[in-house]
Amino acid sequence: MSTDKWNLSFKVQRKSGMAAAEWNGDNRTIEQLIEDYQPGYSMEQQFYRDPEIYQREIENIFLKHWILAGHVSQIPNAGDFFLFEMDRESVIVIRTRDGEVRAHLNVCRHRGSHICLEKQGNAKLLTCPYHAWSFDLDGNLVSARLMAEDFDKSQNGLHAAKVELVGGLIFISLSDNPPSLATMRKDLGDVFDTFGFDHMKLAASKTFPIAANWKLAVENYQECYHCTPSHQEYAKIHALALAPEKFAELKEDYLAASDGSVRQEESSCYFDRAKPGDEGYQYGRNPLLKGMKSGALGGEAVAPLLGKLKRHDGAASEFMVGPLSFFLIYNDHMVGYRFVPNSHETCSCDVFWFVRDDAVEGRDYDLEKLTWLWDITTQSDEEIIVNNQKGVDSHFYRPGRLSKMEYFEQSFLNWYLAALKG
Template sequence: MAELIADYQPGYSMEHRFYKDPEIYETEVRNILLKHWILAGHVSQVPNPGDFFLFEFDRESVIVIRTREGEIKAHLNVCRHRGSHICLEKEGNAKLLTCPYHAWSFDLDGNLVAARLMADDFDKSKNGLHAAHVALVGGLVFVCLADEPPSLDGMREDLADVFETFGFDHMKLAASKTFPIAANWKLAVENYQECYHCTPSHQEYAKIHALALAPEKFGELKKDFLETGNSAIRTRESSFYFDRAKPGEEGYQYGRNPLLRGMKSGSLGGEEVAPLLGKIDRHDGGASEFMVGPLSFFLIYNDHMVGYRFVPNSHDSCSCDVFWFVRDDAEEGRDYDLEKLTWLWDITTQADEEIIVNNQKGVDSHYYAPGRLSEMESFEQSFLNWYLTALKGE
């Protein structure tokens, strides 16, 4: 593996073993996937004490739950007796977390409160559920399984004005959808990093977003956008992401880009599809990109936010989970139509699923060889640089 990493040639895609080798995948799980913050969901999914949902990836299942005190906590869905899953439903409400195998019961904080017919010297206090770290970014719930997760303090401080402007504390989850993808997770993430494919593959997206334009035309449009944009929406970029992340901190990135002229939102015809978010008082013809860690991505329009989460299931399969967020006082049917709200990123992700699977099929070929990256794939190059370093555990 060290030799394979050392042989990588910058400016090109990676050797096919990185997308096929189960041993490399297991190293990724240990050195990357278990060590970073991943979007688990939103507080609006657990409004009441005892409400829970499962967040699952690879071989892990995490219970995200609201405690009786109103806190959001996360526990590994692994009974401390013989390891059975405790919660078998994807979501629900529970007064206790009771294992269906031998009826060990845990309270909402993860403490073991009942274990039938155990010896007198058995100590319940030492057999609570394994806890996962939880961090809230507004109402977004992030989970990390590392013993010492990377800090989010730099991101919170740097982007405090962004979170306030868009009202991150005042959103709710309007819809979500899962797209299973028969491909290695990195191909899905790499696909998200570049818009070189947007014009040929996403005609609906390319009619709304300027990022699909050639670099020269995009640069001209962005320059004009930054000079005439809404000053209430931050346009200054922050890029501490992937290979630019600060030591000990989670990587993140924020930037604001123009839509095509006349477009207001990511929708059919570029029309507004929900009430304006947070402190936004008008459409400025832009949308913000916000990324946290290697698997969680957000696109913030002025009237709604779309979240993307790529989670691996095995070395040759992954899932793309898409979330749509609106202002927390917006009502479906009155303030927004769900079909119109979800249209663009539903159809775009369906196309991406096909693209990524076809990419995997080609990478599987005996005749695949790393290809030269274009100017529009610079962010993908940043991801590859970071990935190869992280794979070594550095």
């Protein structure tokens, strides 16, 4: 179907084992929709509305890749836990008695009830509130009342999720064979060391529910074409909001003045560049506007310097891992973004603020000043994304031409379509 055709009717059906969408009499399969995508443009309406496409995304993306779950500072003691939730899944992230971080599906092996009903807490045992089956912190079933003599508790432990730590960041995957993080660890080891990833703590977090398809939220994060008209506060601090030519000049000046204490060169095998079997990642460093030190009101520093840093050099690093977890690293704090779907029509953006693990609130940093920029920016993004969804839902929506400032969004779209195809 030409991108000039208006999408006038929508009906999801099964055809030849694949979802098909009737759009003005056009019965293309998901594979045909992928094949018909025109590079340099946004995607057709089906990708943001079709529940069958969404289920394919759950299987091919969300159940396979690594996703930021939280931080070790949230669970300092044995038995401390918190829940990570997306779509229909709930995962218990917990500190075991031997100090390990583990993750278990929050699904009782008896009849499937959720076990942990609170978002966070401390437990000596994980006891199902329905029939009192109890599991230890490692997920082993230790008690099941009145079962038959041939019942084997050792075969009825909680389903485990894979866990990887990147510094103190906790990533989980629901795949039995998730992509490897080894290439990323080797490539970015110096970055993690410079910024002290092993010596941070979570200072604050906030969840922003968004009444839109998850891809519109991720696509919005991929480009700064909207930053100047939509984020006045951001645009007064970050050079990325500038036109490409002006940004290039400022970056050239910044690189010329750099003392090499922070890695400058981009490192990327992200999205469509990742090697088979590897998780995609990206690292880059970009200047702030002249005179700016950090992402705060007036560009002022708001917390102690991270890791091995000795000064503010007027720049910030970007670190991305997998398709849903993003980080912006200022010299004095780090901001994490996580995008997760709740349904094909809704998603959430979770924002995390990290500081040095020895920083004391009220003495070394003020929480309101620390969170100000990305709180107000994400609130604006929520409105932008919801309005985007409303327009995409229109009978008269057609894919539009991408700008030269949306090149990274194009990389995301290329990766997404390949992942959807499988």
